[in-house]
Amino acid sequence: MRRILRIAIACATVALTAPASGQTGDPIATLVARLDLEKYKATIKGLTQFGDRRQGTDRNRAAIDWIEAQLKSYGCPTDRIHYEYKAPPADGRGRGNTGRGANQAQGGGRLRGIRTRTGVNTDPMKQPDEKLRALNVQPASDGPREEAFCTKVGTTHPDEMYIVGGHMDGHGWGEAANDDGSGTALVMEVARVFASPDVQTDRTIRFILWNNEETGTNGARAYVAQRQTLQGTKDEPKWLGMIQHDMMLFDHGMPREDGTMSREQRPEADVNIEFQANSKMAAESQKLAWLFEAANEKYASDYPAHVGSHMTNTDSGPFQDLIPAISLRENERGAEIGAGWDPQWHQPTDLYVTYTDKDFRLGLNAAQTTLGAIAQLTGATIKGVR
Ligand SMILES: [Zn+2]
Known part of the structure; x- marks a missing residue:
């Protein structure tokens, strides 16, 4: 009796997880199943060969070349945005040093519970690895900047486009x-799956790797400044939404009283989907956030998603009053990351080796969420799968 029950439970589990394996008649499930944890990890590892990829340095420019070459190798046609960046006069404070007031002023939510110190490490000697310290040594200089993107052109509505982004620059040694x-x-990784020659979408998708996020979302601001008024012309499809991905791996919970953290991903780890309640497009952005939450429910393999109203401090900000805009993250940026939930944030310890497969899997679940939602929004189909 007990054995039969166990078999029945095992069968039910298989039935529940079957859609993720594809060939179920749902082309979106087949696309989601093409996302690959090992490929995702390999791409993160590939990015770390350029150290912290700080904006305005040779290592940043080399990383952009590498990213563009990868996108091309997937079959996704690339282009670049060009702009100038000049650092404001130094005031001795990193942008990560946003205290309670700053988070609240930007709609980042109220900090509660245990808080630990946050900030940007600027001391090279805090990096014990000599090779990495040498790799990160060139300082940023003012001047021309670039950022790479690639575009999946829609078949029936090529002139309407979703923008899917993350930022490729970093800092902290x-x-x-x-x-x-x-x-x-x-x-x-999402671009790789959509670029496959057997995949078609009705609408266009642009995959963009912003530069200069850490200096104040200047790369995203440059994009808006250059292209907002071009929408609807042959040079720029109309923007339907912007989806940003910023810090995807680490959800180990609140710091303990003594400032230490759990070494394990917490069992209740989740993907945090945020919109900005104080933005002009709050209602539309909230609707988009719930659509992503539903896509997570349907397609993500391990971790659930939760919707919050405090999107802040990332590249979706410059879009939030213009079009539906959301961010996906490991934690809420304001009240959680801002309170010290990610001890690697802008620190020398933000290294590939710091994270385990449970951490990488949270990032993969966010990829499954975005791919599922964007495939639905753009009418994705696969040749031979109906
Ligand atoms: Zn970031």
Whole structure:
């Protein structure tokens, strides 16, 4: 009796997880099953060969070349945005040093519970690995900047487009593996799946790897400044939504009283989908967030998603008053990351080796969520799968 029950439970489990394996008649499930944990990890690892990829350095430019070459190799046609960046006069504070007031002013939510110190590490000697320290040594200089993107052109509505982004620059004397190698690799992995020659979409998707996020979302601002008014012309499809991915891996919970953290991904880890309640497009953005939550429910293999109203401090910000805009993250940026839930944030410890497969899998689940939602929104189909 007990044995039969166990078999029945095993069968039910198989039935529940079957859609993720594809060939079920749902082309979106087949696409989601093409996302690959090992490829995702390999892309993050590939990004870390350029150290922290700080904007305005040779290692940043080399990383952009590498990203563009990967996108091309997937069969996704690439292009670049060009802009100028000049650092404002130094005031001795990193942008990560946003205290309670700053988070609230930007709609980042109220900090509660245990808080630990956050900030940007600027001391090279805090990086014990000499090779990595040498790799990160060139300082940023003002001047021309670039950022790479690739585009999947829609078949029936090529002039309407979703923008899927992450930022490729980092800082803090580590490898910027999580912030934001994890979001960059997610965008690249989703681009790889959509670029497959047997995949068609009705609408267009642009996959963009922003530069200069860490200096104040200047790469995303440059895109809006250059292209907002071009929408609807042959040079720029109309924007339907912007989906940002920034810090995807680490959800180990609140710091303990003594400032230490759990070494394990917490069992209740989730993908945090945020919109900005104080933006002009709050209602539309909230609707988009719930659509992503439903896609997670249907297609993500391990971790659930939760919707919050405090999107802040990332590249979806410059879009939030113009079009539906959301961010996907490991934690809420304001009240959680801002309170010290990610001890690697902008630190020398943000290294590929810091994270385990349970962490990488949270990033993969966000990729499954975005791929599922975007495939639905753009009417994705696969030749031979109906
Ligand atoms: Zn970031």
